[in-house]
Amino acid sequence: MEESLDTAPLLKEAIPEDRVSVASNAQLVWWRFTKHKPALVAMVVLFMFFVVLLFPAFFSIQEPELTDAKLAFIPSQSLHLFDGAKLRPWVPTVVGKRNPTTLRMEWKIDASKKIAVRFLSQGYPYKIFGLIPTRLHILGAVRADEQNRIYLLGTDRLGRDQWSRLMFATQTSMTIGMVSVALSIFLGVLLGGISGYFGGFVDLVIQRLIELLQSLPTIPIWLALSAALPRDWPPTRVFFAITIILALIGWTTLAREVRGRFLSLREEDFVLSAELVGCSRMRIILRHMVPTFSSHIIATSTLAIPVMIISETSLSFLGLGLRPPAISWGVLLQEAQNIQTLALAPWLLIPGLVVVIAVLAFNIVGDGLRDAADPYGK
């Protein structure tokens, strides 16, 4: 930390002094953030995740639930951009059948037969945001028929395209992570703010509640709460319930921080002057106090998202969170949790890699933001 905090002189070197002195807080934060190169890279990665989150169907190649038993356990096909010297993207054909002795589906890549593919191609119909009907997909075979299917990340035991399923899983898991963090922020700022601003008995009650919640071991609590969900709820309702469960437990740390900030800011001159001018309490909290540490909240919440994602993944992996036909990273991993996959279809563990990438990206960005949140910090 000590080294990275030492960027204030660096800022001065890179940017003319007069610009620094007149720059807004947001600008300072941004300048500071751009100094953190890994965070910038991670930011780009996260941006890509967000795009997928918004348009999973566009990035998918086939319907995520489309099954074909005769196409089970196809390994990944690699995408080639150049055919000879020409830019003509293609994937190799895979041919295979069931081994009569071991009953395993065995696939061979037949590089001689190429399936020509096209970017921004027409595929199965879907609706953007459930509104605009379209057939546009990022990638598709030029001649889209039974023989020309593309499996960039292979298929699972039911012959479903893992790439497409991963896109939808990304949407589910990222949404759960972010919505539950948003809920946590709301609860955290509200309760933390009330606690810090009013103090006294209210503070006492809220702080004891936080202590109680924090003293409970999280995993068993999640397990208990999710086990309490009625097993016959439809997947969408389970999805929201899981989000809320994660948020209900996640708000405590943030509330503590917000309270601390409030306690220190309460004595500041600008709060006193706002009170003297006759501002309402709400206005003082929301207009004057919160903005002074909003960057802090952003940093903290960015660091909280990966925790939520991991929680959802673990719950689903244990069979207590989302269940098929819902698709999330945890569900995909749960389905890969058997000997057959480990021994014969290791590509079905790729969702685990995606979880690692997403969590790392959020953590690195969060780290960068935390450093940048206080541009004057030493």
Next chain:
Amino acid sequence: MRKGKLTVLVLAVVFSTVAMASLQAQAAGKYNEAPQLAELVKAGKLPPVVQRLPDNPPVVPVTDEIGRYGGVWRRGFLGPSDANHYVRMVYDGLVRFSPDGSKVEPKLIESWTSSADFKTWTFKMLKGAKWSDGHPFTADDIIFWYKDVLLNKDLTPTLPKWMQNKDGTAALVTRTNDYGFRWVYKEANTTLLLELANKDGGDRTYAAFLPEHYLKQFHAAYASKATLDKLVADAKFKSWAELFAARNAPPENPDRPVMAPWAPASRVSDQIFTLKRNPYYVGVDAKGNQLPYIDEMRFTFFQDKQALNLAAIAGNFDEQERHIDMATYPVLKEQEAKDGKYRVITWPTFGGSDAAVVFNQTFKGDAKVADLLRQKNFRIAMSYAIDRDQIKESVFMGLGEPRQAVPAPWSPFYPGDAVAKKYTEYNPDEANVLLDKLGLDKKDSEGYRLYPSGSRVVVELGVVPAFANWPDVGQLIGRDWQKVGIQTIVQIRERATHFQMRESDDLQIEIWNEDTTGYPFTGAPKFDPRTSPGLALGRAYQKWYTSNGKEGMEPPAEMKRVTELIDQAKSASPEQQVKMAKELFTIWAEQLYEVGTIGLTPMVQGVVVINKNMRNIPATLGNDWPLRTPGNARTEQFYFRQ
């Protein structure tokens, strides 16, 4: 198991006077025993083998060759709930099913005869047979079960069906002499032997023969009240009946003498559950060697099935089929070729369907759905809409065949290909026509069918992750049904919840297996609506039967005919039984209360991993719970070559 081989039908043998077992082995005194027992005899700790064996020990046929003594049979088990594992391995019954399941053969008795009217069955026991503690095994042990257990209200609150006459009174069991007993029914009974073949203590019930000399001390009629009360209190049971049941279960009580080839030496709740050779086991091979060949059976506890499967892949078991996941088969097969420690074979299920779709006829929720489930044409449409080849390829690895829930082709009860394959072809067009005709011809913007009233048709398919990957079957069927416009919600539940909902008629449609078609008239056939837990066929029907028509819902004529056939067949001749079974299964495939998908796969304990050194394991074997597979393979004659 081959069709042609089966010249003798399931029941034919049962009726003929049986005197097959005691093919006089060898002149007395020429018996051999395991070296470890010979040493005990030498040390004076055990009587000589000729005194331990009955006068005429039954000869157990060997599968391939006469074996040699020794070895530990390593297996894996899943803890106390896995007690039936023990039951299957030792198959401790008076009589037992043959390996192919086609006949009943004597195991602990010598022979039986039935009167011409099948009302009286007389059994001859093995003179000189002994319990594993050396105490004589006599008619008293049968009478003790009959008088003090079956007819004791504390131990047997309701008389089981198989022991009842038509008027509800108990069949009479009497002693003819020290080594003989007799069963007398008021009506003809042609299923007694099939029932006795399963009265071996399975599912923690009472076997039809109990060690009187040992169990008396826990029985209220024999033990003094003070002593018994103290025993009950010490063991923290609520009643003496509980204590009696616990002390009677060999896996929970190694002190309880058994007649089986191996007797427990530790408990099923232990980390390692061990069975040791019973020095008094009655069976010998054709050369006069006392069985079993293998010294010890050792079950290692596994926390979960996946770990057990990994151990199987690593070759840690000598023979195991229970808990081996069918999906592990490819991995096992590849490993078989690689390190050659074991071989892998399959024992397909004994008919029926390995993933049957059951339509609850008395669903108590939404009346519109309940009504739809009762429409035969709806069920036919749903059967046509299922793409069974997809299920076969993805869930059953291409094994088995599409079929309705009827017996296997090699069973005498097989109703013929036309019935077995009825409605099983994939024909979504026909399904659509049928659904249109049901008045579900209107569709909404998403393509789902609507009731005439305008609301969308939504059905729920309840699935439990058991046996095979049924959740996958459920999802595939759900998608097939959506294709013909029936919105299907696939609900995956854990077993206990599912069973509860089944009992309360809260399930609409479920996936379960139908594995009782080989023995339609005995035990607890699943297609009998009176069977519990059975299938989700309609609990209100069951209530109607148990309350004699006062409560519940009256079943349709076809369902009534099914139960009628089951009851009548119990006293019918074999030829009649075959006819009745065929009628029963024709009704079954025609009415489709239960839609079969794929059957005859090795789904239930049918993937067998065998140590290369272990011999005498049959390559084909009838595989079913009534057969106590692999008990019907005559486990006592399995042996290690080296």
